[in-house]
Amino acid sequence: MKAGFVSLIGKPNAGKSTLTNTLVGEKVSIVSWKPQTTRNKILGIMNGEDYQIVIVDTPGVHKAKNALSKYMMKSVEKGQEGSEVIVYVSAMDKKPDDTDREYIAKYAGKKTPLIIVLNKCDEVEREAIVGRINEFKDIQGVDSIIPVSALTGKNVDMLTQRLLELLPEGERYFDEDMYTDKSVRFMVSEIVREKALRNLDKEIPYGIGVAVNKFEYREDGIIEIDADIVCEKQSHKAMVIGKGGAMIKKISTQSRQDIEKLVDTQVFLNLYVRVKEDWRESDFLLNQLGYNIKDLKD
Numbered sequence: 001m002k003a004g005f006v007s008l009i010g011k012p013n014a015g016k017s018t019l020t021n022t023l024v025g026e027k028v029s030i031v032s033w034k035p036q037t038t039r040n041k042i043l044g045i046m047n048g049e050d051y052q053i054v055i056v057d058t059p060g061v062h063k064a065k066n067a068l069s070k071y072m073m074k075s076v077e078k079g080q081e082g083s084e085v086i087v088y089v090s091a092m093d094k095k096p097d098d099t100d101r102e103y104i105a106k107y108a109g110k111k112t113p114l115i116i117v118l119n120k121c122d123e124v125e126r127e128a129i130v131g132r133i134n135e136f137k138d139i140q141g142v143d144s145i146i147p148v149s150a151l152t153g154k155n156v157d158m159l160t161q162r163l164l165e166l167l168p169e170g171e172r173y174f175d176e177d178m179y180t181d182k183s184v185r186f187m188v189s190e191i192v193r194e195k196a197l198r199n200l201d202k203e204i205p206y207g208i209g210v211a212v213n214k215f216e217y218r219e220d221g222i223i224e225i226d227a228d229i230v231c232e233k234q235s236h237k238a239m240v241i242g243k244g245g246a247m248i249k250k251i252s253t254q255s256r257q258d259i260e261k262l263v264d265t266q267v268f269l270n271l272y273v274r275v276k277e278d279w280r281e282s283d284f285l286l287n288q289l290g291y292n293i294k295d296l297k298d
Contacts, residue, residue: 002051003170006163009058009107010089011099015119019089019150020044020057023160026179045179051164052172056083085113085166087159092120092132092147109141113166116142117159122149185212188259192227192271195254199247200239208240214270224268225259230276240273248273 008016024044046053086107090100107114116136121129129147136145144162148155180187189210196208214226229251231237241248248271256269 001169001171002164002167003053003172004084004167005054005056005173006085006087006167007056007058007083008087008089009103011091014089014091015150016057016089019117019119019148019156020055022150022153022156023053023055024179043180045174046160047172047176047179051167052174052176053160053163053167054173083112084168085115085163087115087117087163089117089119090136092118092124092129096132096135104136104139104142108139113143114141115159115162116145118145118147119150121147122152122154184263185215187262188212188215188225188255189227191258191262192229192251192255195251195258196229196240199251199254208236218268222266222268223259223263224270226270226272229271229273231273232275232277234275237273237275 008020010016021044024046026044044055044057046055088100088104088107090096104114104116116139118129118132118136124132133145133147136142143166146155146159146162148159150156189212193208193210196210200208209230211228211230212225213228214224216224218224229240229248231240239247240251242250252269252271255271256267259267259269
């Protein structure tokens with residue numbers, strides 16, 4: 001059988017997380033319009049009768065400005081280690097720039113095959129797809145260029161087939177009923193963070209963290225969860241809570257519905273909002289919020 005690791009890299013908002021979820025067939029990564037929403041390496045596991053593809057969804061490539069940003073960029077680099085294939089995801093709705101060319105050049109022509117995926121092909125005309133392929137086709141050392149729509153699934157089977165052709169023969173790394181290596185607590189925190197980002201839209205920066213403080217199975221079969229939404233300013237806290245508590249209630253309801261699908265039982269969810277200025281600069285808080293920065297220290 002075929003088995004191996006595939007790393008997805010690319011700029012923020014290229015659609016890496018959506019592509020991961022589409023490939024795996026389960027919701028593994030947080031999906032939001034806001035850039036840099038994926039902060040950890042997340043493993044999504046594709047299982048077939050004769051293959052297992054482990055997808056490493058990494059944070060978006062960007063310039064590090066604080067401790068969290070540095071952690072995220074180290075996570076990108078760590079994501080490449082041990083991978084059999086690297087997939088660079090570029091969004092069709094944005095022309096390639098120096099960052100794209102820099103990272104493609106960094107991995108092109110190396111021992112590890114590089115595939116360029118042109119995502120969001122459902123949003124442009126056929127002529128635009130051909131034009132974008134032509135912008136990349138002369139780069140030396142690229143295995144293939146595949147236009148896909150992670151949202152609709154168009155050409156994702158073509159990408160899967162090419163990955164299988166490139167992966168070596170081997171044994172499964174994970175049990176075939178697993179679709180991610182992350183804990184349930186981590187997935188809960190990501191669900192809450194996603195709902196907060198989606199509902200707050202452009203009202204608040206994406207400097208939001210979620211810490212799960214309690215995850216307890218009660219005797220009546222209900223799972224009781226306490227979690228903190230951490231923001232940087234008092235004004236942000238007011239926005240998260242909303243008028244009369246309307247926003248935090250909405251975030252809680254939507255989060256609880258997704259968490260119940262994840263754990264397949266009833267959930268009692270308590271959300272609290274607390275302010276911690278510069279939490280993205282605090283190693284202690286980053287660890288508390290689930291970012292395994294100890295493993296990424298030099």
